[in-house]
Amino acid sequence: MEKNAKAAIVEKIWDLTTPVASEFGLDIVDIEYLQDGGYWYVRVYIEKPDAEITLVDCANVSNRIEEDVDALIDKKFFLEVSSPGIERPLKSEKDFIRFVGEKARLILKHKLEDSRNWTGEISSFENGIIYLSTDGKKLEIPFSEVKKANLVFEFGDL
The missing domain is CATH 2.30.30.180 (Ribosome maturation factor RimP, C-terminal domain)
Structure with missing residues (x-):
């Protein structure tokens, strides 16, 4: 897939995900759309400004965005919503x-x-x-x- 097409999809996922995350008191840290091995992944990294991310937080966001993200992408992919981890990226x-x-x-x-x-x-x-x-x-x-x-x-x- 062309780099610009991937970037456009990531931008649309940001637009979909940001208000959902905000509803749950969460921030989006990063979004990746990439191929790893033979599989495509959409990875959404979330955080709470002053608390730990829970599995419930990840499930809430995943459940709310799954259908909308699926409508954007015409190939099979795995959606992962998780914490960015202790060595989180610095993007902004x-x-x-x-x-x-x-x-x-x-x-x-x-x-x-x-x-x-x-x-x-x-x-x-x-x-x-x-x-x-x-x-x-x-x-x-x-x-x-x-x-x-x-x-x-x-x-x-x-």
């Missing part, structure tokens, strides 16, 4: 603001100081700039340069 500027003080891994579109891969603490986020403290350095990374980012879990955090 809002995510970087919310997780100031947390450790994150960033992959950049272009090299910064000879590397595209950086891990450190998000010191702050202001005017489209991520301030990342890593190895005694303070980096200023434009949000527009982030290709992929996620939180980093360390076992000492338990």
Whole structure:
């Protein structure tokens, strides 16, 4: 399937899912539409701003969106609704603001100081700039340069 067609389907799923999630006090973190092995998947990642996601939360969203998502896609697929996990992706500027003080891994579109891969603490986020403290350095990374980012879990955090 063409990349633009997949992106259009994901956008429609966002539009369908966002109000449903809001009804249950949930936020959408990410939506994926992809082929894994011989099967197609729609994966919807949800979270509660200040609480743990339960199986009931996942079932509620899944049950409410299943028919509408099925109507968008003309091939067989599996719908999965789940928590994004402890190493959740950071997709929006809002995510970087919310997780100031947390450790994150960033992959950049272009090299910064000879590397595209950086891990450190998000010191702050202001005017489209991520301030990342890593190895005694303070980096200023434009949000527009982030290709992929996620939180980093360390076992000492338990």
